[in-house]
C-alpha cells in the first residue's frame with residue numbers, strides 16, 4: 001500500500017444506526033478537541049447523502065452546537081433558495097429537525113456574485129472566519145462524500161488540473177460533469193490542511209472505487225489526493241461500500 005502523510009482510520013458500520021453513531025462520536029471528539037483550542041468549532045459540509053446522515057447524527061448526539069460554524073467544502077453556483085443549493089438542502093432539513101442551529105452559523109457562498117468573484121470571495125470569508133489571512137486556514141473538521149467516479153468536493157476526474165492548484169483555496173468550476181455545471185470548491189491545499197477529514201461513503205455500488213481510492217490510492221480518482229498533512233483521515237463506510245476493503 002502506498003504511504004500517507006496522515007494517520008488513517010477505517011470505521012466499518014454494520015447498520016445505518018451504527019454509522020450514525022460513528023459519525024456522532026466523530027463530531028463529539030472533534031468538537032471537544034476544538035473547545036480546548038478556541039471559541040468556535042469550524043466544520044466543512046458536503047452535499048448528497050451526507051445531508052441526511054449528518055442530520056440524524058446531530059439529532060442523536062445531543063451535542064451543544066451553539067458555537068459551531070458551518071462552511072461548504074463545495075457549493076453549486078445557484079441561488080440560495082434553489083433546490084440544487086447545498087446550503088438550501090441543509091437549511092431546509094435543519095429548520096424543522098435542528099431548529100437550534102441558526103442561519104448565522106452558516107458561512108455560505110455569495111452566489112449573486114460572478115462565478116470567479118464568488119469563489120475568491122468565499123476564500124476571503126474562510127480566511128476571515130478562521131483567522132488566518134496570510135497562510136492556509138485550518139478547519140477543525142471537513143466532512144466529505146465521494147461519488148461513484150471518485151470525485152470529492154467538486155474535484156472531478158475529468159478536470160485533473162483542479163488537483164494541481166497550489167495558490168487558490170477556493171476555485172470556480174465550469175462544465176462540471178455532474179450537474180449543475182457551475183460550482184465552487186475547496187482545493188487540496190485547504191482540504192489537506194484540516195485537522196480532521198472524514199469521508200462518509202455508503203452503498204455496495206461504491207465498493208470498488210472505495211478500494212481503489214483508499215487502499216490502492218489510485219491518483220486517477222480525486223478522492224485519493226486527500227491526505228491531510230498533519231491531520232487525521234477517517235473513512236466511515238457501511239458494509240456495502242466497505243465490502244472490498246475489510247477481509
Ligand SMILES: O=C(O)[C@H](O)[C@@H](O)[C@H](O)[C@H](O)COP(=O)(O)O
Pocket residue numbers: 046047048049050074076086144145146147148152153154178179201202
Ligand atoms: O454537489 C454535489 O454534486 C454533491 O455534493 C456530490 O459531490 C456528493 O457529495 C457526492 O456525489 C457523494 O454523494 P452521495 O453520498 O449522495 O453518493
